[in-house]
Structure formats: structure tokens, C-alpha cells
Amino acid sequence: MTWSPALRRSFSHPWVLGTLGILTVFLVWLIVTSSGTVDKLFLPSPGTVWEAGTNQFRGGILVNDAVASIRRVFLGFILSAGLALPIGIAMGTNRLICRFLEPLMALIRYMPAPAFIPLLIIYFGLEELPKVMLIFIGTFFFNTLMIMDSVKFVPHELVETALTLGGRGLPILTRVVAPYIAPQVLDTYRINMASAWNLVIVAELVAANEGLGKRISLAQRFLRTDEIFVGLIVIGLIGLMIDLGFRFLMRRACSWAN
Amino acid sequence: MHLQVSQVSKTFGEGRDSKLVLDDINFELVSGQFMALVGSSGSGKSTVMRLIAGLDRPSSGTIQLDGQPVRRPGSDRGMVFQKYSLYPWLTAAENVAFGMSLQGRPKPEIRERTAYFLDVVGLAEAGRRLPRELSGGMQQRVAIARALATEPKVLLLDEPFGALDLQIRESMQEFLHDLWRRTGLTALLITHDIEEALLLSGTVHIMAPRPGRIVHTVDVQLDRSDLRHLRVSQPFLEMREELASCLRGLDGALL
Ligand SMILES: Nc1ncnc2c1ncn2[C@@H]1O[C@H](COP(=O)(O)OP(=O)(O)OP(=O)(O)O)[C@@H](O)[C@H]1O
Ligand SMILES: [Mg+2]
Numbered sequence: 001m002t003w004s005p006a007l008r009r010s011f012s013h014p015w016v017l018g019t020l021g022i023l024t025v026f027l028v029w030l031i032v033t034s035s036g037t038v039d040k041l042f043l044p045s046p047g048t049v050w051e052a053g054t055n056q057f058r059g060g061i062l063v064n065d066a067v068a069s070i071r072r073v074f075l076g077f078i079l080s081a082g083l084a085l086p087i088g089i090a091m092g093t094n095r096l097i098c099r100f101l102e103p104l105m106a107l108i109r110y111m112p113a114p115a116f117i118p119l120l121i122i123y124f125g126l127e128e129l130p131k132v133m134l135i136f137i138g139t140f141f142f143n144t145l146m147i148m149d150s151v152k153f154v155p156h157e158l159v160e161t162a163l164t165l166g167g168r169g170l171p172i173l174t175r176v177v178a179p180y181i182a183p184q185v186l187d188t189y190r191i192n193m194a195s196a197w198n199l200v201i202v203a204e205l206v207a208a209n210e211g212l213g214k215r216i217s218l219a220q221r222f223l224r225t226d227e228i229f230v231g232l233i234v235i236g237l238i239g240l241m242i243d244l245g246f247r248f249l250m251r252r253a254c255s256w257a258n
Numbered sequence: 259m260h261l262q263v264s265q266v267s268k269t270f271g272e273g274r275d276s277k278l279v280l281d282d283i284n285f286e287l288v289s290g291q292f293m294a295l296v297g298s299s300g301s302g303k304s305t306v307m308r309l310i311a312g313l314d315r316p317s318s319g320t321i322q323l324d325g326q327p328v329r330r331p332g333s334d335r336g337m338v339f340q341k342y343s344l345y346p347w348l349t350a351a352e353n354v355a356f357g358m359s360l361q362g363r364p365k366p367e368i369r370e371r372t373a374y375f376l377d378v379v380g381l382a383e384a385g386r387r388l389p390r391e392l393s394g395g396m397q398q399r400v401a402i403a404r405a406l407a408t409e410p411k412v413l414l415l416d417e418p419f420g421a422l423d424l425q426i427r428e429s430m431q432e433f434l435h436d437l438w439r440r441t442g443l444t445a446l447l448i449t450h451d452i453e454e455a456l457l458l459s460g461t462v463h464i465m466a467p468r469p470g471r472i473v474h475t476v477d478v479q480l481d482r483s484d485l486r487h488l489r490v491s492q493p494f495l496e497m498r499e500e501l502a503s504c505l506r507g508l509d510g511a512l513l
Contacts, residue, residue: 155343157339157341158343158345160311160313160331160337160339160343161337161339161343161401162356162360163312163330163331164311164312164313164331164333164335164336164337164405164414165333165336165356165357165360165361165404165405165408166332166333166357166360166361167357167360171360175356175360176345179345179347180347254347256346256347256388256390257346257347
């Protein structure tokens with residue numbers, strides 16, 4: 001069989017193979033479930049999952065849950081990102097601040113965030129605050145240390161050039177350091193957003209009234225594997241969307257870095 | 259303009275690890291002069307320039323600009339680095355404007371001077387391009403325009419053409435000479451290349467390493483009306499050979 005150039009060209013598009021990969025898994029899923037070799041309780045068919053999803057959507061539960069989870073992620077992450085930026089920059093530019101804070105942060109970073117849940121529940125109860133704080137704790141130290149690193153790798157020449165052009169402290173920070181690290185900061189946020197998303201689900205599994213994680217743990221209690229699948233797929237899709245959003249922002253705001 | 263470097267020495271490190279990098283450097287540079295420092299790698303050329311720029315402090319001795327001791331970097335001493343130091347997120351024109359806006363000049367003036375200096379370096383058409391869309395030679399011309407636009411009293415050039423290939427290098431040398439003639443700038447040029455030094459400068463200092471010091475100084479009086487012709491003329495070739503053997507002698511002494 002010879003490949004026509006048009007076919008080969010369409011295969012070289014970055015999205016084609018990726019979509020194909022997803023379709024393959026979907027197809028295997030469809031075949032396995034329709035062949036009836038696996039218990040429906042363990043592996044629901046795509047059709048049942050779709051039905052469960054549309055039911056939840058019509059009842060408003062799905063949107064409600066998604067909004068609740070997304071809100072927690074955003075609140076916690078905005079707090080974390082907003083604080084990590086100035087502190088990371090301060091640690092990257094000032095050696096004393098760095099020496100003071102780095103060992104502390106490196107230590108806390110290795111404490112698994114979910115292990116803080118019991119403590120957070122004792123401190124803040126069962127409302128929104130402990131969940132938001134969990135996301136904050138789980139991402140703040142990574143955000144800060146990664147931003148610190150990006151500041152340390154700003155080329156000396158760029159800073160020294162600004163100095164010989166008459167620049168001083170703050171203008172160099174805002175006009176040389178900030179634009180240079182912008183792409184790395186966005187990428188840092190993109191990567192750590194994924195763990196924020198993990199943590200919100202974990203928090204909701206433990207204690208919540210609503211949210212995608214909560215829905216999954218409820219579904220488990222009633223052996224509703226189809227609803228668990230709905231939860232997983234929706235969580236994946238929202239995460240993917242946020243990821244693509246960051247990539248889009250990066251391509252738009254930092255086109256020079258590509 | 260009068261730049262005075264007197265009895266400057268520089269030591270890096272402390273105690274047993276300390277290393278004398280510059281030993282008793284003396285020279286002066288006056289308005290309109292074009293001076294070159296030539297020497298092998300590690301002879302401390304860049305260190306001299308960083309001290310003048312104020313990016314480092316001498317261990318002893320003084321550097322004065324118009325009678326004022328140099329304490330910190332400032333736009334009265336413009337600097338062009340060997341490695342391209344354009345801001346990659348700014349266009350060529352924005353790079354040229356960058357120093358002027360750090361100086362707080364009014365916007366209309368910046369716009370006017372940006373256009374003027376882009377034109378001076380022959381890049382009037384390239385103002386909107388990002389650095390990565392410019393060739394190495396063009397990038398260095400933007401860097402020179404950016405430094406000149408802040409009106410430095412002296413332009414410090416640290417192997418500005420060191421990373422360029424030979425042909426572009428030669429045309430950049432002609433460009434720099436032409437620029438010097440037209441604008442009457444004062445420049446201190448660092449180079450490995452004896453030909454480049456002789457072609458462009460009125461005074462050439464030869465530096466030797468370990469510790470870095472000036473071992474030989476020549477005043478160059480050549481007819482520079484046609485650089486291409488000058489490169490192959492007899493007096494030029496003789497001088498070049500003389501300096502080359504001087505440098506070889508220094509290297510030989512090290513072996
Ligand atoms: N910050 C520093 N700390 C320690 N040693 C340094 C430092 N800067 C320069 N040196 C040393 O000083 C010596 C001179 O360095 P310098 O860069 O001035 O030489 P150069 O003549 O410019 O060399 P090249 O032609 O390779 O650029 C070198 O041996 C170098 O290792
Ligand atoms: Mg050097």
C-alpha cells in the first residue's frame with residue numbers, strides 16, 4: 001500500500017494522531033462492553049455512561065457539581081499563584097530571603113497535601129475554607145520554588161544591559177525580569193493547576209455536600225459505576241480545557257518565546 | 259569627555275583562592291578617540307570593561323569619568339556585549355527605545371530618536387521585527403543603536419563582532435568605522451583580532467594574561483579613507499605582523 005501525500009500530510013497534523021489515540025481506546029471500550037464478556041456493573045457501556053451524564057446534566061446536578069469544584073480550585077489557586085509570584089521573585093532576586101525561606105519550603109513541599117486534610121477540618125470545619133486551603137497548601141510551595149528558579153535563570157547580560165542603559169532596581173524588575181519569566185510562570189501555573197485539580201477531588205471525597213469528587217464517592221456507595229465514569233470524564237475534560245487555556249494564553253502573550 | 263584609568267588592579271576571590279586578574283592598568287581616553295584592547299583569552303579585557311561600566315569595582319586604583327569616580331553603572335557609559343543582549347520580547351525599535359524610556363525621556367522624543375538611530379545603523383526598515391527575526395549582524399547593530407540612543411559619553415564594545423562570521427564581520431567593521439566618522443563617538447573596543455583593532459583604532463593596547471596587564475601600546479596612524487584598500491596595504495600588513503609577533507612572544511613566554 002502506498003501512502004498518498006495528502007494522507008501523510010493530514011497525519012502529520014499534531015492533533016490527528018492524538019484524536020486517533022482517544023478514539024482507539026473508545027472503540028476498545030465499545031467492543032468489550034457490547035461483547036458482554038465483562039460484567040456491566042464493573043464496566044458500563046458508553047451508552048449507559050452517556051445516559052447517566054445527560055440525566056445529571058438535565059437535573060442540573062452536573063453543572064452544580066462542576067461549578068462547586070471549579071470555584072474551589074480557582075479560589076485556592078488564585079490565592080496560591082498570587083502569593084507565590086512576589087515571594088518567588090523576592091527569593092530569586094535576594095540571596096538572604098532565599099536562604100531564609102528555601103529550606104523551609106523545600107521541607108513542606110515534601111509533606112503530602114492530603115495529609116493536611118484532618119488538620120484543616122479540625123481548624124476550619126467542613127465548609128469551603130478547608131478545601132480552598134488544601135489547594136493553597138498543595139500548590140503554593142511548588143509555585144513559589146518554580147518561580148524562584150525561573151528568576152535565577154534570567155540571563156545576566158539582560159540585567160546588566162539594563163543597568164548600563166541607566167536602569168535601576170524596580171524598573172529592571174518590571175521591565176526585564178517580569179517579561180522574561182512570564183512564559184515560565186504561565187507554564188508553572190499550568191503544571192501546578194493539574195495538582196490543584198487532583199486535590200479538590202481528594203478533598204471532596206473526604207467531606208463535601210457537592211462537587212465532582214463528592215458525586216463520585218456517592219456513586220460508589222450505590223455501585224453506580226456509570227456515574228463514576230461520568231465524573232471521571234468530566235473532570236478530565238475540564239482539566240484539559242484549563243490546560244489548553246493556559247497554552248493559548250502563553251501563545252498569545254509570549255509569542256516571542258516559541 | 260575624559261576617562262582616566264589609574265593603577266587599577268582587580269583580585270577575584272579571597273585568601274588562598276584569590277586570583278590577581280588585573281595588575282596596574284593605566285590609560286586614558288578622550289573625546290572622539292577610538293581605542294582598542296587586544297589580548298589573548300583570559301588576559302582580563304572584559305574585566306577592564308566591566309570595571310569601567312561600573313558592573314564590578316576595582317580592588318585598588320581609580321576610574322574617573324570627567325573627574326568623577328565611577329561607582330555604579332550608568333547610561334553615560336554605554337555597553338555592547340559579545341553575546342546578543344537584545345530583549346527577545348521587544349521589537350528592534352522597542353529595543354532601541356528601551357534605554358531612553360528607562361532614562362525617562364518624553365515619548366515624542368523617544369519616537370523621534372528611535373527612528374533616527376535605527377536609520378543611523380541602517381535598519382530603518384527592520385524596526386518592527388523581533389530579535390529572532392534578525393541576523394546576528396543586524397542584532398549587534400540594534401544593540402549599538404540602543405546604546406548610542408542614550409547618549410553615552412563613551413561606548414564600550416566587548417568583542418561586539420566576535421560571534422559573527424568573517425564576511426559579516428568585515429562589513430560590520432566598515433559600518434563601525436563609518437559610524438565613528440559620522441557621529442564622532444568615543445569608543446573602547448575589545449577584540450581578539452589585531453586586524454580589527456588596527457583598522458578602527460587610533461591607539462591599541464596589547465594585554466598579557468596572568469596577571470592581566472598592558473604590555474605594549476601603539477599609536478596607529480594610517481590613512482583610513484578606504485578600509486578595503488587599507489586591509490591589504492603594505493604599512494598595515496607590516497604593523498599587523500609586528501603586533502602578531504608581539505602577541506606570539508607573549509604566548510611563547512607562557513609555555
Ligand atoms: N567573577 C569572576 N570570578 C572569578 N574569576 C573571574 C571572574 N571574572 C573573570 N575572572 C577571571 O579573570 C580572568 C580574566 O577574565 P576576562 O573575562 O576579563 O578575560 P578576557 O580577556 O575578556 O577573556 P576572553 O577573551 O576569553 O573574553 C579569567 O581568568 C577569568 O577566569
Ligand atoms: Mg572577554
